[in-house]
Amino acid sequence: MTNYKVGLVGTGVISPAHLRGWQRTTGGVVAGVFDLNRDMAQQRADEFKIPVVYDSLEQLIMACDVVDVCTPPQSHAAIAQQVLAAGRHLVIEKPLVTAVADWDEMAALAQEKQVTITVIHNLKVARCVEQAKKWVDEGRIGQIIRIRREFLTSPEADRMLVGNTHWSHQLPGGRWFETLPHELYLTHYFTGPLEVADVQALHTTNATEGAPADEVVITLRGESCLATIHFSANCRQNRRAFTLQGTEGIIQVDLLGDFATLSRYQDRRWRRPLGGYMATETARDGLHWLPNRCGYLWWQLRGQTPHTRIISAVDRYLRGEGGPLTPLDEIDYVVRNCDRIGREIDRQVKQVA
């Protein structure tokens, strides 16, 4: 496909990031939008100068070659089924589905109709993640032996935890299911599929409606690597970070600050009086700060975000100039393990209640 029409379904919070992405593509033009809330759709259409607000999903599907779905996950399966059955390419936000059987049907339908499914696993193309991946691929930290992922938030800082009406509260495992795809595809990206070994969920007296398990630690294991994912709804630090520990070094990634550091520090007796690895790394990171922030600013000035970049990659893929950004095995891994973890969190919370 050289030139194609895109229809966007669901014009809520994340939709502007998609629309900005499509505006930058070579082949795609957003022909129109649809939302159950027509006022919202009209508002978004006016904001982005989109010519049509469709009256129904059917109309949008008939008028477009590619359908981009930005609705809550509970609605994804029904919408995707209609899109794929009509032989349209599907671009869709994570979490892809809330039940594994829906994904199985989707994958079979896409194959039958010879159309593509891309899930927005956008953090793979975050600047800091690309930097980390480059270091790993260059062998700078040796073999990865441990991944530690932290998603630490609080009910005041997290828009999905505020109040008790957000759709994420109805997902398996509550609010964590909404972010869990990020944790799983990132791990998969760096180490391939790791098996879910353990899920520990606490329901403390601070637990809110959105995160009935307010402290969760998930352990994943592979042949030579262990990974943990920590979700907290009690931490005002608002951290979104991960650490890749290798046999030769360590990479630390701050996803919110879009900053990655690499350390290959090795202990030597003479280094200890200088403050050991902590002091040395702090000094070294200071030197990297300015060039890193210049790169960050350059991205910002060019309006580059993980969403604009992933949609550019989808555009290249649809025009036959690149491979799929979310291969089916990655989607499959994420869907099956989100389901497993989400349901296990619910089971443990119910046991306590």
Ligand SMILES: NC(=O)c1ccc[n+]([C@@H]2O[C@H](COP(=O)([O-])OP(=O)(O)OC[C@H]3O[C@@H](n4cnc5c(N)ncnc54)[C@H](O)[C@@H]3O)[C@@H](O)[C@H]2O)c1
């Ligand atoms: N990749 C990321 O970094 C990222 C970030 C935020 C949200 N998301 C994902 O994007 C999706 C949407 O999240 P959001 O925060 O924009 O949600 P939102 O609640 O702000 O917006 C959802 C919109 O979809 C509409 N809608 C609901 N059901 C519909 C249906 N059946 N048909 C048409 N319209 C419908 C609603 O009216 C609403 O306008 C979710 O899957 C979420 O997990 C991803």
